[in-house]
Amino acid sequence: MKLFFWKRKKAGGPQKKKSKVREWIEAAVFAIVVAALIRTFLFEAFMIPSGSMERTLLIHDYLFVSKISYGPRIPMTPLAWPFTNHTLPFTKTTKAFSTAIQWPYMRLPGFSKIKRNDVIVFNYPLGDTAIYSKSGDDADYYVMKRNLTPDTLKLFYGDPIYRPVDKRETWIKRCVGISGDTIMVVDGQLFVNGEPGFAPPEALTSYRVKTRTGKPFNDKQQKDLHLDAGYGLGEDSSRYYLYDLTTEKAALIKQWGDTIQPDPKVKTRKGIFPGNPDNYPWSEDTYGPIYVPKKGATVQLDTCVLPLYRRIIENYEHNQLEVKGDKIFINGRQTTAYTFQMNYYWMMGDNRHQSIDSRFWGFVPEDHLIGKAWLIWFSFHKTYKDFYIRWSRFFTLIK
Template identity: 25%
Template sequence: MFKKKKEKAKREKKSALTVLREYIESFGIALILALIIKCSVVEAYKIPSGSMEDTLLIGDFLLANKFIYGAKIPLLPVHLPAFREPKPGDIVIFKYPRNPKVNYIKRCVAVEGQTVQIINKVLYVDGERFPDLPFSKYTDQRTRSPGRDPRDNFGPYKVPKGHLFMMGDNRDNSADSRYWGSLPRELVLGKAMIIHWSWSPDPNAPIITRKDLLSVPKNIGYNILHFPTRVRWNRLLNIIR
């Protein structure tokens, strides 16, 4: 009798360990799959600045297609073959050349071998005017003189091999290739795909600080109260072009 109880307890213990092991294995597989998807297929990004207005606004949350330009395999210094290379007109997420820990998003306006020139704010690529897209804008009517600032008069500049020339759609308020040079192809992360969420900034929202323990519930309460008006409903699920 005692022997049977002992064997039963042993089986139950083994069964519990088996269940625990299965949970751990399932969690591990899910974690690996999530890592692969994040690193190789799709990744979420938030727009922190106005350099791409009015195409992308501060508070837009977007998904990027990392597969199209050749995704990086997690934990290995290897990239999958690209379906195609970035081309003029693509909105691209990339590592900032001067600080690769920071991600930038700009529009590609020229690729290797093409010549970029800006004359009095007008962008030319290979001698032809680059089309201003519906949401691109200029906010400063003044034109800065050549040599003083590359914003309004730049080049001609031939994009080196293996590089891209990037510009923000908010042409007068964008730190881009006019200032920090062309973008090495290996720093490209993905192509902007879709806006999955858009949250309008509110200067009146309570700021979360360590000194004020009530700042967190105040912020949460404020955002819940103003949720319907802060969400940019008309931007949700917009395809990025």
């Protein structure tokens, strides 16, 4: 094997035989370069870490993500160790990249445009202020779920760590709203532009159940519902809070004559985007309407509307924003309108009651998109009790 960067001998001169070590080094370098190019511009592997997309995607599904579907994104942080994201393997906080060179967002042409209800892998939109605990665990979750501010976390975990867009955590959700759409959730039902939105056929929903006998589910019923033995709610073992039921399993419980009711998330939550419950008293099941920005579109701004788009203006599109009384200043100029510079998307998990998604952190900018989830190539199930390979999921297309 000869690589272009090795100096060639003149024609007719004596040819020195390569050592085995050099041949192995050349082969390894060639393989790394080819694999890195494939990972950057064609396909990348991804593993499902949580149940937010169940049952469309299951924990420990291994996917191929197609970067050529929407066009491969040119690396914005090109100086990085191959096959790493933001930290070196076997370390907690050692950076695997350098910000000495930063390229602007660019994307090569793709084979298709982003469609409503595509399953997409993207960089976490709040990851520009990642905060780590002393053990190295990512604490962004606690900012959202427990309503703790970054300033409060800083007292316990230290200074935030800046990450470029392409070096943030990778997430996967369904794109239920594309640029220009208006999103609304009413009693748990998604509406897009006033019409019913995508309803996952095997989505998991939370229910509260009370058995008609006043006794716990028997062994067969627990097996049919995939429940652990003794699973119940509080001291009354005839009451259950089941957060992972499909509509098919809910219908089965009704056939048994038990009382079953959906557990709606109707209470206003402070952690819901845009984090302004006084003006936007929303929850997971009662949300919107909210407009998903489109490149070139203009919205009217006032102090009431601003919380919806403030992060876009400041963080994603890099403007200086100030609010003085009821007046808004962008880059030093008073304004009552803003024109968006990028397209944005609205992401939601198919497991609507167990998903941290756009309802918590808002819009996903186009420069955060990595690719389309394409194919499951491997899958297994693991608990503390058992382990088995899900052969039926091998090489299935993601819809």
